[in-house]
Amino acid sequence: MSSHTSFWKRCKTWFHRWGSPAWFYRTSGLIIPWLWAGFFLLAIPGLIWGLSIAPPDYLQGDSYRIIFIHVPSAWQSMLIFAVMAILALIGMVWRIRVAETLAMCCAPIGAAFTIVTLATGSLWGKPTWGTFWQWDGRMTSELVLLFLYLGVIGLQQAIEEPRKAARAAGLLALVGVVNLPIIHYSVEWWTTLHQGTTISFFGESSIDASMLWPLLIMAIAAKFYFGAALLTRTRNTLLLQDREKNWVRETVQGEKS
Amino acid sequence: MDYLLTADKVSYERFYRSVFGTVSIHLDAGGCVLLTGANGAGKTTLIKLLAGVLRPTAGTVSSIEQHFIGHQLGLHQELTVQENLQWYLRLWTRGVDRQQAKQRIDEALSRLQSLSLRSQRAGGLSAGQAKRAALARLFLVPRSLWLLDEPFVNLDQASIDLLLSEIRAHCAGGGGAVIASHALGLADLPRSQRLKLPIIRPAQHREHAHE
Amino acid sequence: MNNLLIIAGHDLRLAFRRRNEWFQPLWFLLLVVALFPLGIGPQPALLAQIAAGVIWIAALLANMLSLESLFREDANNGRLEQWLLMDGSLPALAAGRTTAHWLITGLPVILISPLLAAWMQLPQAAMGTLVLSLLLGTPTLSLLGSLGAALTLGSRQGGMLLALLIAPLSVPVLVFATSAVSDAASGFDPETQLLLLGVILLFAITLVPFAIAAALRIHLQE
Numbered sequence: 133m134s135s136h137t138s139f140w141k142r143c144k145t146w147f148h149r150w151g152s153p154a155w156f157y158r159t160s161g162l163i164i165p166w167l168w169a170g171f172f173l174l175a176i177p178g179l180i181w182g183l184s185i186a187p188p189d190y191l192q193g194d195s196y197r198i199i200f201i202h203v204p205s206a207w208q209s210m211l212i213f214a215v216m217a218i219l220a221l222i223g224m225v226w227r228i229r230v231a232e233t234l235a236m237c238c239a240p241i242g243a244a245f246t247i248v249t250l251a252t253g254s255l256w257g258k259p260t261w262g263t264f265w266q267w268d269g270r271m272t273s274e275l276v277l278l279f280l281y282l283g284v285i286g287l288q289q290a291i292e293e294p295r296k297a298a299r300a301a302g303l304l305a306l307v308g309v310v311n312l313p314i315i316h317y318s319v320e321w322w323t324t325l326h327q328g329t330t331i332s333f334f335g336e337s338s339i340d341a342s343m344l345w346p347l348l349i350m351a352i353a354a355k356f357y358f359g360a361a362l363l364t365r366t367r368n369t370l371l372l373q374d375r376e377k378n379w380v381r382e383t384v385q386g387e388k389s
Numbered sequence: 390m391d392y393l394l395t396a397d398k399v400s401y402e403r404f405y406r407s408v409f410g411t412v413s414i415h416l417d418a419g420g421c422v423l424l425t426g427a428n429g430a431g432k433t434t435l436i437k438l439l440a441g442v443l444r445p446t447a448g449t450v451s452s453i454e455q456h457f458i459g460h461q462l463g464l465h466q467e468l469t470v471q472e473n474l475q476w477y478l479r480l481w482t483r484g485v486d487r488q489q490a491k492q493r494i495d496e497a498l499s500r501l502q503s504l505s506l507r508s509q510r511a512g513g514l515s516a517g518q519a520k521r522a523a524l525a526r527l528f529l530v531p532r533s534l535w536l537l538d539e540p541f542v543n544l545d546q547a548s549i550d551l552l553l554s555e556i557r558a559h560c561a562g563g564g565g566a567v568i569a570s571h572a573l574g575l576a577d578l579p580r581s582q583r584l585k586l587p588i589i590r591p592a593q594h595r596e597h598a599h600e
Numbered sequence: 601m602n603n604l605l606i607i608a609g610h611d612l613r614l615a616f617r618r619r620n621e622w623f624q625p626l627w628f629l630l631l632v633v634a635l636f637p638l639g640i641g642p643q644p645a646l647l648a649q650i651a652a653g654v655i656w657i658a659a660l661l662a663n664m665l666s667l668e669s670l671f672r673e674d675a676n677n678g679r680l681e682q683w684l685l686m687d688g689s690l691p692a693l694a695a696g697r698t699t700a701h702w703l704i705t706g707l708p709v710i711l712i713s714p715l716l717a718a719w720m721q722l723p724q725a726a727m728g729t730l731v732l733s734l735l736l737g738t739p740t741l742s743l744l745g746s747l748g749a750a751l752t753l754g755s756r757q758g759g760m761l762l763a764l765l766i767a768p769l770s771v772p773v774l775v776f777a778t779s780a781v782s783d784a785a786s787g788f789d790p791e792t793q794l795l796l797l798g799v800i801l802l803f804a805i806t807l808v809p810f811a812i813a814a815a816l817r818i819h820l821q822e
Contacts, residue, residue, distance in 0.1 A: 224814075227444075279768040286764055290755035293403060299818045300751050304765060307747065307811055311769050314800065318772035322779065373405045403822055434822065442681050442820055457685060461678025467614065476679075479606050480686055 151228040153370045154379035160363040167360035174353035182346035189343075195259040199343075202252040204351040205245045206270070208358060209277060210312075212242035216284070217309035220302030230370070232298040235305065236288055237365040241358060243281035249274050269323035273316050280308045294373070391418035393534045393565040394439060394455075399448035401434055408434050409586045411448065416565050418533065421556070421578045424569040426586030432569040433460055433538055435586065439567055440536045455534035462523035466512030470498070470522045473511055474529060481530050497528035501551050516543040524552065527559075535559065535566040541573065553577060603689045607696030608703075615704045622704045625666040629709055632658040633716050644721040651720035652730070652781035656774055658716075659709050659734065660741060664766055666705045667745035668752075668759040670697060671816065675753055684820055690813035694746065695805075698812070702742040710734045722785065729784035729794070733777040736797040740773050743808040750815035772800060 149155045182200035189196040216238035223231035253271050254264040265271070284301045291297035374380045394416040401408045409431035416422055424432045437443045439450055440457035464473045474494045478485060485493070498504045503521040506514065514522060520543050527535060535556070541549050549572070556566055557578065568578075615621045636654050637647060674680045683693050713734055717727055748766040755761055780793035 276768050276771055279764075283765040283768065286761060287751060287755065290752065290757055290761055292754075292756075293822065294405070295402075296754060296818060296821050299821075300754070300815065303811065303814055303818065304751055307769065310807070311772075314772045315768070318775040322775045376406065437681075437822075440681075440685065442684055443822065455685075457681070459678055459681055461676070461681065463678040463682045465614075465673070465677055465679060467617070476606075476610060477682070480603060480689075483602070 151226070151230050153230055153374055154383070156230050157367055157370055157379075157383060160367050164360055164363050164367075167356050167363065171353050171356035171360060174349050174356060178346050178349035178353055182343075182350060186342050186346055187340075192260060195256065198252050198256045200346055200350050202249060202256060203347060204354040205252070206249040206274065207351055208354040209242055209245040209249050209274065211355075212238050212245060212358060213277065213280070213305070213312065214309060216242060217302075217305045220305045223302055224299065224306075229295065229373075230366070232295065232302060233369050233373070234362065234366050235302050236298045237362055237369060239281055239284045239288070239301070239305075241361050241365070243278065243285065245354075245358075246274060246278040246281055250278065267323065269320045272319045272323065276315055276319065277312070280312070284308070391533075391563065392416075392453075393418055393420075394450075394452040394567065396439060396450045397448050399435075399438055399445045399450055401431070401438055401443060402446040403434075407446075412584070412586070413448075414439070414567070414584065416534075416567065418563045418565055419560050419580060420565050421560055421581035422567045423573055423578065423581050423583045424567065424586065425571065425583060430586035432586060436536055436538045436567060436569050453534055454532050455536050456527050456530075456532050457536045458523055458526065458540060459538050462519055463526075464511040464514075464519060464523055467510065469508050469510055470503075470506045470514070470525075471508060473522065474498075474525060477526055478529055493529060494525075497525040498522075500528045500555060501525060501548055517545060517548065520544060521548060527555070533564045535564065535568075537566060537568045537570075539569055539571075541570055601692065603686070603692040604696035604699065607693050608700040611697055611700035612703065615700070621666075622708055625662040625705045626708050626712065628665060629658050629662040629716070630712070632661060633719060637719070647719075648721040648723060648785070651717065651722040652726070652778040652785070654720055655713065655716050655722075655730065656733075656737075656778050656781075659738060660767070660770055660774060661763075662709065663705065663738065663741045664745050664748070664763045665759065667701065667742070667749045668762055670701060670746055670749040671753055671819075672749075675819065680816065681820060684817065690816060691809040694750070694812035694816065695809040698742050698746040698809070701746065702739050706734075706738040706742055709738065722781070725787065726781050726785035729790050730781050732794055733780045733790075733797060736794060736801055737773045737777045740797075740801050740804045741770055743804045743812075744769050747808055747812050747815060750812045750819065753816070753819040773797065776800070 150159075179200065183197055186197070188194050216235050219231050219235035219238065222228060223235055250271065253274070257266055257271075258264055261268075284305050287304055288297045288301035291300055371380055371383075392415075394414065396412060396414040398411050398413055400411045409426075412435060414422060424435060426432055434443065436457075437459065438445055439452065440455065440459070441450065441452070442457070442459070463477075464470075465476070468476070471491075471494055474497065475490055478490055478493065495504060495507070498507055501521045501524055503518070503525060506518055506522050509518075511519060511522065520540070524540060540552060544552065556568070560566060560578070560580070633654060636650070640646065640650075671680060674683070683690060686693075710731060713730055714727060717730055722730065744766050745762070748762040751765060752762045776793040776796045780790035780797070783790040783793065
């Protein structure tokens, strides 16, 4: 029983420590290099494998190789929205500034992944569908996702007081994440209604292992990239927020000397 | 002693800066707190925190049900004074019929001799008249704690005296009040404490900051 | 519930005094729908094909435009603060205000929808479905718009931003409603889509008032 309570206590102090900007700044500074290292160690072999070693697709030839960018960034764009909503919820319930700041720093990164997904999707669409844009279910959902990201960013920019802005935008992210499955479902419904047949990226057959491995490696690399980018961005934002506080002065002086 | 309001180490940050440092207040029945301080010291912010409109960045506030008359008076411009007060009365109480409501509104207005304002549009009132119309809420439904932000501004001398005697009577009867005001001295109110908010400068702010 | 009715009644009485509030969205809707035949040509077959989408998008725009000032007046005059202090009733108050807004701007749209349908050459068979889809769909739009109004209350741009935030959230309503009407027009049974609209509405009624209350609370912080 006592070990049980002490476990929760340890979790609680750990949680609280992450809530302190000074501690967050220091600890994330230690983690970030490892995240970058992980990203490069995975992305470079993943790209080489995907772009030159993996065999060409029997239908699409070499043009399919864009999935090694497209699919990981599509997964990542959706995952980031969920992460943002969870962080916003934590920030809202426990009123933790670090969580609010993290949530707000998720938005531009997520939007960037969404734009990459849409751009690579249309590049892929040209040889596959014969057009840069097709109102395909997944692409349309992704477009709506981009608008949701832009909404979160736009709302945050429109409110002057930064914490109020972060809370309002966080609430919008929460509403968005509840809505996303419904939006996704409605768009799927809509495409089957209007198109009859959608061209599926992988057809019915499961993807070949020689393509799957580089895809998975790239997907994990995208997660490392997200972690590194998010922590770097949040660190800088916290530094700016607390520019008049003691810990920032001490940190800056420490880094100078 | 009946407790009315406790604020424990309350602080509020705006743009990542503390507005007035840290404040603790305890108010018992019959007491009065006078908030003073220069413009920008954070009187309005503190009184909104005490009312529960703002949530403190750190610290806690607990109080019994109160009347809060803020800087914004809470009157709808297109409604008459009577309609405005009726709106509050209907939301605050249950089962008051039309006749009773009219009676209570008349009674509340007459306390500050504002009965003549009853059927005027709130948008057409002068600043002092509007303040009196808003202050009538204090008498519409009895509540022990009054939180008043600059209640004497724009009032004529006769109304100031009336309001002051009402506040004295309220405190003598076991109520309490927190009043942000320049115009008031400690001598005006019995058993009152003064809380002067200092202006926080960035240099001082550094010392207050902790995290 | 009591507070909801008080606010709704109060808002309706106020709206009755100023006619613009219910007349302008209606006017806007008529104008937007009239622009389509002017813009793309009066061929009945063409109009009939896009009728559902045009009417619904126009209704969505009219709804968003009329919502911008929903809480602004009370935020400026201080009554919003007083709402907040009436403990626990903020969601009810938000719901009451939204209900009144829907009765003022949503209901008239439904009442003139047969006229719009005639303009757009919508087949007679789809008329009932159009009215029903509006009846089930526009309250959801009003709730979402009301949330948008609460979220953008403290912002600099107001109206435009509200539309940008709320339009993506309105996608499911738009999709199901227009597909219901097109199905009915081509002789299919639109029951599934109408059912889904109903489910979304129930979902919105139970959750969105709390989100609106949270947004108003955030706005009142300085």
